[in-house]
Amino acid sequence: MLPDQTINPHQWVNNHADYMYAYTLSRINDEEQARDLVQETFLAALERLDKFEGKSSERTWLTAILKNKIVDVYRKRSSGLISTGEHKEVHEMQEFFEEDGHWREDHQPRHFGVEDHNPLHDKEFNQILQKCMQKLPALWLAVFTMKHIDDEPTNVICTQLKVTDSNFWVIIHRAKVNLRACLQKNWI
Structure with a gap:
């Protein structure tokens, strides 16, 4: 992490939760699942805190993790729906x-x-x-x-x-x- 880039997990909910929830909800249209994905994103980010290099903003980093979780939802929802014809x-x-x-x-x-x-x-x-x-x-x-x-x-x-x-x-x-x-x- 760059010296001037500080990361503060204690402020994630206050600083990013509303944005991340709206971002998720606009993509999956399920309020409960959107809340769950935001929480899962925060947990995943905490587990990977040492991997944050500071090359992007905290929000950008969290959103990238969230995007991957949304793609996982897309995959799960669409599995088995690919046409055989x-x-x-x-x-x-x-x-x-x-x-x-x-x-x-x-x-x-x-x-x-x-x-x-x-x-x-x-x-x-x-x-x-x-x-x-x-x-x-x-x-x-x-x-x-x-x-x-x-x-x-x-x-x-x-x-x-x-x-x-x-x-x-x-x-x-x-x-x-x-x-x-x-x-x-x-x-x-």
């Missing part, structure tokens, strides 16, 4: 995508119809988006969250969730289509 699904998706992965022009998403960026509407939109995300199957939610909320690279998502690249694209497409339909029904 993957090749069939890939064939079905070829009608939507070019070989390079970009949308075919006749199937690409159209304008959503709500281009207003009013901050007051954003809060309501985010609440509806969260409710729509809760309706997704566990694996779809994990893939969508990691890709579009956490900005994880595709190869990292595939490795961590143990899905193939082609299955990833099928899942992400289906998640987006379902979210779009739910948002159009509940938001517009």
